[in-house]
Amino acid sequence: MRLVFAGTPVFAATALAALHQAGHDIALVLTQPDRPAGRGMQTQASAVKQCAVANGWPVIQPLSLRLDGPHAQDAQAAQQAIAQSGASLMVVVAYGLLLPAWALQSVALGCVNVHASLLPRWRGAAPIHRAIEAGDNHTGITLMQMDAGLDTGDMLAVHTEAILAHDTTASLHARLAVAGGALMVQALQNLESLQRTPQPTEGVTYAQKIEKHEAVLDWSLAATTLDRRIRAFNPFPGAHSALNGEVLKIWAAEVLPFAKSSAASGTLVHIGPEGLDVATGEGVLRLTQLQRPGGKRLSAAEFLRGQPLQAGGRFDLPAH
Secondary structure: OEEEEEEOOHHHHHHHHHHHHOOOEEEEEEOOOOEEEOOOOEEEOOHHHHHHHHHOOOEEOOOOOOOOOOOHHHHHHHHHHHHHHOOOEEEEEOOOOOOOHHHHOOOOOOEEEEEOOOOOOOEEOOHHHHHHHHOOOEEEEEEEEOOOOOOOOEEEEEEEEEOOOOOOHHHHHHHHHHHHHHHHHHHHHOHHHOOOEOOOOOOOOEEOOOOHHHHEOOOOOEHHHHHHHHHHOOOOOOOEEEEOOEEEEEEEEEEOOOOOOOOOOOEEEEEEOOEEEEEOOEOEEEEEEEEOOOOOOEEHHHHHHHOOOOOOOEEOOOOO
């Protein structure tokens, strides 16, 4: 099938590569403009643009698709490029721009979105993070015929994926990216026969964009809640807390079953090569992978070799 593809991050590039490998004709690629990224804040092309350039596919990077906005010229150019592409379907994966009515109607078969949740749960920007943070046992991929709402279109196909006990956003993202591409390829083999199923009206939740301030750990919460947040915010924005005036990133932890402590929340109650045990609002959390500012991620044993600590120290509690 001749396709227009709209997407930006690695998750989308994985689906784009799968479509290409399955033999589909990529007529045009839409992706976000190049932006500063990384420690040096060097301007970088998106993962989707890099994939498109490597394969010689036409790429456009409009700032907006609104024909009546300040970047109307960008939108008009995109409208013309899609019309001239000869594509019959647009595949949209984590693009990052809202598609107005003209874009949804710009190709004969409309726009199909690959969304990383079991809709209608976790509509919105950060479905993988929020599923882990909430303690969900399962998530998945939903293929959706896009409409004018935010992830409200009819469902075409669903893949369910278990969330494992030690899954981070990074590990779950990697599995769902592959599953999303595979489900889209499978759907295109029999697109006309897919049943369009309206989303249930019950069970709707929204996965709000991740804000950096959320990653400051509040030790008054339960150990299970903190463990989920650490995994949800790995790799971005990275859960962290201040100890002895130094902000430490905390990349991995485990809840100590049946462990209790009468110490104040945030207190280091035991320190050993296996981890740093911290009293929380409910239970004890063992920190097993940490990072100092400017340093590398280290196991607890490696971390302690560079900075011996004593039990009784206390992580800062966030200001409320």
